[in-house]
Amino acid sequence: MTAQCPKTLVLRLWPELTWTHVGGGERRPQHRPMHEADAWLLRHLWPELAPLTLGAGALAVASFVNFRTGAQLKQAIESAEEGRSSAARSLLLFGLGALAGCVRTISFDSTSERLRASMAVEVFAARLLEEPQVSSDASGASQNKASVASMESDVALCADFILKLQNLVRYASSIVGGTVTMFRASWKLSAAVWPLLVTGALHGARAGAKRSAKSAEALAATREEASAFAEERLQHLDLVRWFCRAEEEAQQFGKLCDASVAIASRSARVRGASHLVLDWAAKSVLLGLASLGSQLVARGELTAGELTSYFFHASFLGLGLYGLVGLMPEVAVGRAAARRLESVVAAGRRKEAADSPSLSKPPAPLPLSFEDVHFRYSEAEVLSGFSLQLAAGETCALVGLSGCGKTSALRLLLRDFETSSGKITLGGQLLQMLDLAHVRTLISVFPVAPQTPALLGTSVASAIAFGASGEASKEQIEAASKAASAHDFVKCRPQGYETPVGRGGELMSGGERQRLALARALIREAPILLLDEPTSGLDAATASALAQAVLSPRPSRPTTLIATHSLALIRSCETVAVVSGGRVVQRGSFSELITDSSGHLAQIMRSGELEET
Numbered sequence: 001m002t003a004q005c006p007k008t009l010v011l012r013l014w015p016e017l018t019w020t021h022v023g024g025g026e027r028r029p030q031h032r033p034m035h036e037a038d039a040w041l042l043r044h045l046w047p048e049l050a051p052l053t054l055g056a057g058a059l060a061v062a063s064f065v066n067f068r069t070g071a072q073l074k075q076a077i078e079s080a081e082e083g084r085s086s087a088a089r090s091l092l093l094f095g096l097g098a099l100a101g102c103v104r105t106i107s108f109d110s111t112s113e114r115l116r117a118s119m120a121v122e123v124f125a126a127r128l129l130e131e132p133q134v135s136s137d138a139s140g141a142s143q144n145k146a147s148v149a150s151m152e153s154d155v156a157l158c159a160d161f162i163l164k165l166q167n168l169v170r171y172a173s174s175i176v177g178g179t180v181t182m183f184r185a186s187w188k189l190s191a192a193v194w195p196l197l198v199t200g201a202l203h204g205a206r207a208g209a210k211r212s213a214k215s216a217e218a219l220a221a222t223r224e225e226a227s228a229f230a231e232e233r234l235q236h237l238d239l240v241r242w243f244c245r246a247e248e249e250a251q252q253f254g255k256l257c258d259a260s261v262a263i264a265s266r267s268a269r270v271r272g273a274s275h276l277v278l279d280w281a282a283k284s285v286l287l288g289l290a291s292l293g294s295q296l297v298a299r300g301e302l303t304a305g306e307l308t309s310y311f312f313h314a315s316f317l318g319l320g321l322y323g324l325v326g327l328m329p330e331v332a333v334g335r336a337a338a339r340r341l342e343s344v345v346a347a348g349r350r351k352e353a354a355d356s357p358s359l360s361k362p363p364a365p366l367p368l369s370f371e372d373v374h375f376r377y378s379e380a381e382v383l384s385g386f387s388l389q390l391a392a393g394e395t396c397a398l399v400g401l402s403g404c405g406k407t408s409a410l411r412l413l414l415r416d417f418e419t420s421s422g423k424i425t426l427g428g429q430l431l432q433m434l435d436l437a438h439v440r441t442l443i444s445v446f447p448v449a450p451q452t453p454a455l456l457g458t459s460v461a462s463a464i465a466f467g468a469s470g471e472a473s474k475e476q477i478e479a480a481s482k483a484a485s486a487h488d489f490v491k492c493r494p495q496g497y498e499t500p501v502g503r504g505g506e507l508m509s510g511g512e513r514q515r516l517a518l519a520r521a522l523i524r525e526a527p528i529l530l531l532d533e534p535t536s537g538l539d540a541a542t543a544s545a546l547a548q549a550v551l552s553p554r555p556s557r558p559t560t561l562i563a564t565h566s567l568a569l570i571r572s573c574e575t576v577a578v579v580s581g582g583r584v585v586q587r588g589s590f591s592e593l594i595t596d597s598s599g600h601l602a603q604i605m606r607s608g609e610l611e612e613t
């Protein structure tokens with residue numbers, strides 16, 4: 001037999017102990033195997049092993065003192081004349097019990113919050129690394145993104161169930177203590193009833209655990225849908241108010257909640273029925289025991305006092321078994337929550353080859369190319385045979401009718417999605433072969449999606465510095481801000497660069513947010529710059545100042561690809577690529593392309609799709 005470390009052994013035994021090999025997860029196919037979730041739980045539990053062991057030990061001591069309490073009281077009554085020495089012993093024992101209770105509370109309660117925090121931090125960190133997924137089905141997309149509320153509730157469930165495991169010590173000591181004392185009181189009665197009680201309890205625990213895990217999965221899926229709905233509405237509260245949709249949205253939320261109410265009611269009915277059966281069976285066993293016991297008393301094989309004492313001790317066994325039956329469903333529910341969290345963590349792990357090559361350090365601008373790229377979100381292809389080459393430092397406007405795939409092409413460069421076929425290269429290296437984190441350091445971006453720029457940071461300065469590769473100096477922040485035509489309006493604010501931007505930038509106007517988001521992209525000084533409609537909504541003077549600052553020739557100018565409908569920007573770029581039918585159909589300088597009156601660019605201009613700014 002090969003030697004196993006205690007951690008591996010526990011992992012192997014755990015499913016057997018808790019009987020939760022449930023299929024479950026039918027509604028959430030992305031769920032990973034249960035043993036991965038157990039390993040994840042154990043990884044969080046491992047650093048807490050010392051306080052948890054201390055707490056469990058203290059609990060065992062407190063349980064022992066509880067067992068002894070009756071005997072101490074009896075002794076106090078029977079040996080009143082011995083007086084002080086017996087009382088002192090009892091007081092010492094009670095003191096030990098109280099101390100053990102205190103140690104148990106401190107150990108478990110402080111562990112609880114640490115466990116919760118360590119799980120929450122890991123899940124949050126994983127969510128930050130989550131990549132978007134192509135999904136033609138909206139429900140599928142939302143299933144992949146656990147809502148914050150459901151993640152919080154899963155973290156709380158996990159931390160709770162781990163702490164509830166302390167009750168195993170309590171129940172185990174009740175079962176062992178009860179068994180020993182009841183066999184000592186009457187082995188005949190015990191031999192008749194013990195196997196029945198224990199087998200019944202184990203079956204009850206097993207069935208309860210399986211059922212609870214399944215209903216917890218279904219409940220979590222419906223709650224998830226409701227909380228994702230609520231989060232989305234609360235995030236866009238303005239829309240709800242302006243379109244007077246409060247009542248309708250509340251009703252819709254109510255319908256989603258009804259689904260979880262139905263599942264919970266069904267599971268409550270099943271639990272109620274099994275309680276009824278268990279209760280009736282337990283009382284029937286008691287009745288049988290009472291009748292058997294009275295026959296033994298009648299035959300003189302047992303005294304009435306011994307029979308009473310037997311029932312007293314048997315009640316310990318009953319309480320222990322009853323507790324165990326109740327605990328197993330909670331364990332199953334906790335493990336199901338751990339499985340959901342582990343799948344979130346797994347989704348956030350970067351799938352990178354260990355030896356992914358990196359390009360030499362920026363900031364030298366890099367050439368980029370698309371070669372016969374095909375890409376689809378669902379059935380219809382968005383890009384079909386898309387080819388485009390940009391020399392290092394070139395500025396190119398990507399032009400086309402709305403929905404032709406400009407943003408999608410930029411997102412492929414960011415590796416938000418993978419191509420169906422074709423090649424994308426950066427600096428001559430195949431994009432898919434480069435380390436994903438490295439790709440992101442090579443590219444700076446002005447919101448590609450979602451297109452309304454959000455700002456993250458407490459102040460203007462920190463919102464701009466968010467884009468920097470490392471620490472950003474005051475001078476760098478101001479330089480980026482000037483290049484993005486933001487410096488003048490920032491300086492007019494009493495707090496200057498310390499002006500708060502609010503949540504997501506809500507304290508800034510649309511145009512201000514736009515310019516700060518551009519400053520955030522420029523401060524990165526990456527070799528490639530991707531801009532998606534950077535001037536939409538800006539006035540003509542600001543838009544042309546911005547175009548001048550970003551596109552003017554300079555040695556360190558990044559290779560710049562701009563998806564735009566702005567004529568001012570298109571004219572300022574060195575080259576233009578016109579997209580139609582998922583491919584580049586016209587390529588050259590603006591002046592060259594516009595001379596072809598039947599060409600694609602001229603047609604787009606005639607259609608009124610392009611704007612002056």
Ligand SMILES: Nc1ncnc2c1ncn2[C@@H]1O[C@H](COP(=O)(O)OP(=O)(O)OP(=O)(O)O)[C@@H](O)[C@H]1O
Pocket residue numbers: 135136377378382400401402403404405406407408409563
């Ligand atoms: N995440 C997504 N999932 C599914 N389909 C998408 C997704 N993003 C975009 N699409 C679809 O892909 C097509 C191309 O969209 P894309 O945003 O690339 O166009 P665009 O040329 O940038 O449009 P616009 O000029 O209006 O910004 C559209 O039909 C759009 O509905």
